[in-house]
Amino acid sequence: MKKILVAxxxxxxxxxxxxxxxxxxxTDSKVKEVVVQTTQEEVANAVTEATTETTEATVxxxxxxxxxxxxxxxxxxTMKDKFGNDIVIExxxxxxxxxxxxxxxxxxxxxxxxxxxxxxxxxxxPAETAxxxxxxxLFNLNIETIVETAPDLVLLSSMAGQEVVDMLISKGILVLTxxxxxxxxxxxxxxxxLGKVLNRVPEAETLIIDMEIQISQIEEKVKDLVKPxxxxxxxxxxxxxxxxxxxFINQLMELAGATNVAADGINWMYSVEQxxxxxxxxxxxSKFWDTKSTVSSEEGYKDLTAVKENRLYEVDENIFFRQGxxxxxxxxxxxxxxxxxxx
Numbered sequence: 001m002k003k004i005l006v007a008x009x010x011x012x013x014x015x016x017x018x019x020x021x022x023x024x025x026x027t028d029s030k031v032k033e034v035v036v037q038t039t040q041e042e043v044a045n046a047v048t049e050a051t052t053e054t055t056e057a058t059v060x061x062x063x064x065x066x067x068x069x070x071x072x073x074x075x076x077x078t079m080k081d082k083f084g085n086d087i088v089i090e091x092x093x094x095x096x097x098x099x100x101x102x103x104x105x106x107x108x109x110x111x112x113x114x115x116x117x118x119x120x121x122x123x124x125x126p127a128e129t130a131x132x133x134x135x136x137x138l139f140n141l142n143i144e145t146i147v148e149t150a151p152d153l154v155l156l157s158s159m160a161g162q163e164v165v166d167m168l169i170s171k172g173i174l175v176l177t178x179x180x181x182x183x184x185x186x187x188x189x190x191x192x193x194l195g196k197v198l199n200r201v202p203e204a205e206t207l208i209i210d211m212e213i214q215i216s217q218i219e220e221k222v223k224d225l226v227k228p229x230x231x232x233x234x235x236x237x238x239x240x241x242x243x244x245x246x247x248f249i250n251q252l253m254e255l256a257g258a259t260n261v262a263a264d265g266i267n268w269m270y271s272v273e274q275x276x277x278x279x280x281x282x283x284x285x286s287k288f289w290d291t292k293s294t295v296s297s298e299e300g301y302k303d304l305t306a307v308k309e310n311r312l313y314e315v316d317e318n319i320f321f322r323q324g325x326x327x328x329x330x331x332x333x334x335x336x337x338x339x340x341x342x343x
Contacts, residue, residue: 073199082158082179083165089174092199093152098123099138100157103178105324106194110203117149125318125326138164147171153197183251184215187323207325214328215255218335221342222257228338230258230282231275231306232320234268235290236298242270249320252327256334258282272300279305282337287314313337 077089097118098104104123107113113128118135135149136142138160146154146168154168156177168175178193188208195204230253232243243249244265253260261278262270283306285295292314295301306312315333319326336343 071202073196073201077196079176079193079197081165081175081177082160083162083177087174087176089153089176089197091152093197095149095151096153096155096198097135097146097149097151098155099135099141099160100155100178101125101318102190102322102324103155103157103194104129105322105326106191106207107198109207109325110191110195110198110200112194112198112200112203115198117151118146125322141167143167143171146173182246182248184248184255184327186248187211187327190323191325211325211328215331218328218331219255219257222335222339225257225339225342227257227259228281229261229278230284230338231261231270231278231280233283233285233290233295233301236272236295236301239269240271240275241268242275244268244270248323248327252320252331253334255331256338258334258338272298276300276304281311282306283312284334284337285312285314286317288317 073092075089075091079087079089081087094115095117096107096112096115098107098116099120101120101123104116104119105125107116108126108128113126116129116132119129119132120137121134122137123129123132133145135145138156141164151173154173154175156165156175158177158179160177165175165177176197178190188211191204191208195201195207232249232253233241234243235241242262242265243253243260244267245260245263246266247268250260250263261275261280265274283295283301283304285292292312296307296312301307315330315337319330319333
């Protein structure tokens with residue numbers, strides 16, 4: 001910095017010294033004073049400009065460095081798993097195995113799919129997962145293959161029991177089990193957690209903002225429309241099951257502009273007798289099992305108004321039960337069923 005300022009001052013003095021000024025001018029003290037004053041001002045201005053530019057450059061560089069530091073995960077990183085254990089991740093995981101479909105979907109959505117080296121048979125989205133080797137599932141892990149691949153981290157869903165975690169740990173494998181939540185905030189928690197663990201914080205933040213914007217747009221379309229009553233069938237038969245008020249699907253139905261008739265139920269348990277009593281205007285079922293053809297012939301359900309008037313709709317339940325980025329798609333699917341006129 002000092003060298004730059006000295007060079008500027010010398011350069012300006014040389015320019016002044018080389019100016020073609022009549023000898024008589026120098027004999028005039030007032031003119032001398034003007035020249036000296038002008039020279040001093042020029043030097044001062046040059047010094048000020050140089051100092052300002054240097055300061056601005058320093059501030060900009062500091063800001064960039066600070067921003068980068070804030071958005072990059074600092075390792076070692078300690079995360080709390082579903083069992084309340086502190087899991088220490090020493091460095092950025094480069095080789096990851098996941099037995100959780102929703103966590104795999106989040107990995108790809110935050111540009112961390114290249115880290116996935118193994119998956120369960122149910123981790124089938126996006127299409128790129130087909131190129132990743134299957135290593136069993138939560139109830140039948142291929143331990144030998146898992147150990148051979150030497151992963152930096154194994155991700156498990158909330159369905160994993162402590163015994164599965166303990167078995168993997170006994171093989172010297174680092175395991176992180178994230179717990180499920182019952183609303184959209186839980187999905188965002190998943191995204192934030194993986195963004196931090198995999199050093200994809202900016203990507204995770206961008207994904208969350210994008211999801212929030214899309215959901216707000218759907219809400220805006222249906223907010224002033226009359227809400228139909230609806231019921232989301234999860235299963236029926238000996239143990240009737242539906243999306244009760246304490247489930248995340250209940251929130252999706254509300255966001256999509258409907259009233260869930262099973263909002264007074266808990267733990268996914270809702271009997272066909274209760275459904276018949278409520279007689280919802282719209283029924284939602286899976287397109288893979290307990291399908292439309294099955295439901296429409298099932299005792300109790302076949303007499304519902306929604307079935308008789310052809311308001312029983314099949315959906316891809318994967319987008320509803322995987323708490324990941326496609327929850328937005330699930331809300332839109334429901335909104336289009338509840339309010340086709342808005343889309």
